[in-house]
Amino acid sequence: MTRQLPIIAVATAPGKAGVGVVRISGKNLEAITKALFQKTLKPRQANLLTLRDYDGQAIDELIAIYFSAPASFTGEDVLELQCHGGPQLLELVMRRCLELGKGEGLVIADPGEFTLRAYLNNKIDLAQAEAIADLIDAQSEAAVRGAARSLQGAFSDDINALIEEITQLRILVESTLDFPEEEIEFLENAQARQRLLVVKTKLQTLRAGAKQGKILRDGIQLVLAGAPNVGKSSLLNRLAGEEVAIVTPIAGTTRDRVKESVNIEGVPIHIIDTAGLRETQDVVEAKGIERSWDAIRTADLVIFLNDADTKTDLNGLREQILGQISSKCPVLEVFNKMDLLSEVPKTSPANALFISAKTGDGIETLKQKILEAVGWGGPQEGSILARRRHLDCIGRAAEHIEKSEEFAANGNNSLELFAEELFLAQNHLGQITGKLLPDDLLGKIFSQFCIGK
Numbered sequence: 001m002t003r004q005l006p007i008i009a010v011a012t013a014p015g016k017a018g019v020g021v022v023r024i025s026g027k028n029l030e031a032i033t034k035a036l037f038q039k040t041l042k043p044r045q046a047n048l049l050t051l052r053d054y055d056g057q058a059i060d061e062l063i064a065i066y067f068s069a070p071a072s073f074t075g076e077d078v079l080e081l082q083c084h085g086g087p088q089l090l091e092l093v094m095r096r097c098l099e100l101g102k103g104e105g106l107v108i109a110d111p112g113e114f115t116l117r118a119y120l121n122n123k124i125d126l127a128q129a130e131a132i133a134d135l136i137d138a139q140s141e142a143a144v145r146g147a148a149r150s151l152q153g154a155f156s157d158d159i160n161a162l163i164e165e166i167t168q169l170r171i172l173v174e175s176t177l178d179f180p181e182e183e184i185e186f187l188e189n190a191q192a193r194q195r196l197l198v199v200k201t202k203l204q205t206l207r208a209g210a211k212q213g214k215i216l217r218d219g220i221q222l223v224l225a226g227a228p229n230v231g232k233s234s235l236l237n238r239l240a241g242e243e244v245a246i247v248t249p250i251a252g253t254t255r256d257r258v259k260e261s262v263n264i265e266g267v268p269i270h271i272i273d274t275a276g277l278r279e280t281q282d283v284v285e286a287k288g289i290e291r292s293w294d295a296i297r298t299a300d301l302v303i304f305l306n307d308a309d310t311k312t313d314l315n316g317l318r319e320q321i322l323g324q325i326s327s328k329c330p331v332l333e334v335f336n337k338m339d340l341l342s343e344v345p346k347t348s349p350a351n352a353l354f355i356s357a358k359t360g361d362g363i364e365t366l367k368q369k370i371l372e373a374v375g376w377g378g379p380q381e382g383s384i385l386a387r388r389r390h391l392d393c394i395g396r397a398a399e400h401i402e403k404s405e406e407f408a409a410n411g412n413n414s415l416e417l418f419a420e421e422l423f424l425a426q427n428h429l430g431q432i433t434g435k436l437l438p439d440d441l442l443g444k445i446f447s448q449f450c451i452g453k
């Protein structure tokens, strides 16, 4: 999974800055430290030192801190060099370290290799390792707080508590398995039923929290769809607060997809403005419309925009859109250009939303409806950040718990199957924190990290 060799990387972002950090991690860094500074360093002490090139010229005056294994981020020896933050300078520092560390096998770290080592040395679990990447990538304050909570172990604690709950239930089942005559009574056993109920409830809470966490991390893909000229691009511009898309009175102006990300209450909303849906002879526009349909099919939420002022025949467009989207994707029906109307038409559907992209009327309500539609419960005390991977694991665990219930209901001789389903549910949950995770998956997760993490 990882090499035994010591690794090095610049830990800070590329570019100019006051400070730039170079980090080295390895089983034993005393020789490298001595080669760099002609002395050993006391652990956890800031040392003001000069790093010199082969000819004795100073490269930088820096602060070096030595962490002895296992009391470090990676669980190995770590040498942290706080240099001045110039790209060329850091390049030189790296080169010099690699030169002097050659004998020890010092190599440049792979993306995420420091965090991978922290994980392999049990300093953090997998959900926490992922939280580090998410904390760094966080796009909003709410996302930062969620990732920080996951990193502190809030998410892992919940998972471990649930795994423990399932373990208790399994112990109960397995002790019964040794006494077959007691099987039937087991299922009447109030304690067993109670425990299964606790497992189910905890799993539901975990799932709800992870769903919110996924929205917070990844945001939602919002597609603006509708006939040409209803004001889709104007709405995008209004939501973005700037002129991202071209707006003209000419139908068919938008041809390619225009994307813009905005934040509504900390939730990243990735808005996709599409070409208006209509029959066309224009080859370019037709391609654009094809792409609109692709976007609609993969959306998390579709706004079907209408022009409130015209009674254009939509030729079944509404039905066509509803026919294309997945059953899980909500659709908001919105009527634009209400500034052209003196009042809301009496014939409009009860939950229709009236807005004006031009004046901004109704936009705040629309934003709230967007959050509601995707099931965003608002910033919550103790919310965490979660990934698709986590939701998948929780979903599979839930399936096995459901099956276990069926076996429990079947009565006779199904206790072993009941126990087996519990075991499988437990395994899926364990994959979130990294227990029993296949190696290739592990590699995939860490390769998505940046260098130096």
Ligand SMILES: Nc1nc2c(ncn2[C@@H]2O[C@H](COP(=O)(O)OP(=O)(O)O)[C@@H](O)[C@H]2O)c(=O)[nH]1
Pocket: 227, 228, 229, 230, 231, 232, 233, 234, 235, 246, 247, 248, 249, 250, 251, 252, 253, 254, 276, 336, 337, 338, 339, 340, 355, 356, 357, 358, 359
């Ligand atoms: N009066 C009024 N005109 C609008 C509104 N929204 C868009 N328009 C106009 O409708 C025309 C088409 O707008 P556009 O955003 O390009 O529509 P799209 O084809 O759906 O992207 C432009 O002339 C806009 O200025 C609105 O809320 N009120």
Ligand SMILES: [Mg+2]
Pocket: 232, 233, 234, 245, 246, 253, 254, 273, 274, 275, 276
């Ligand atoms: Mg447009």
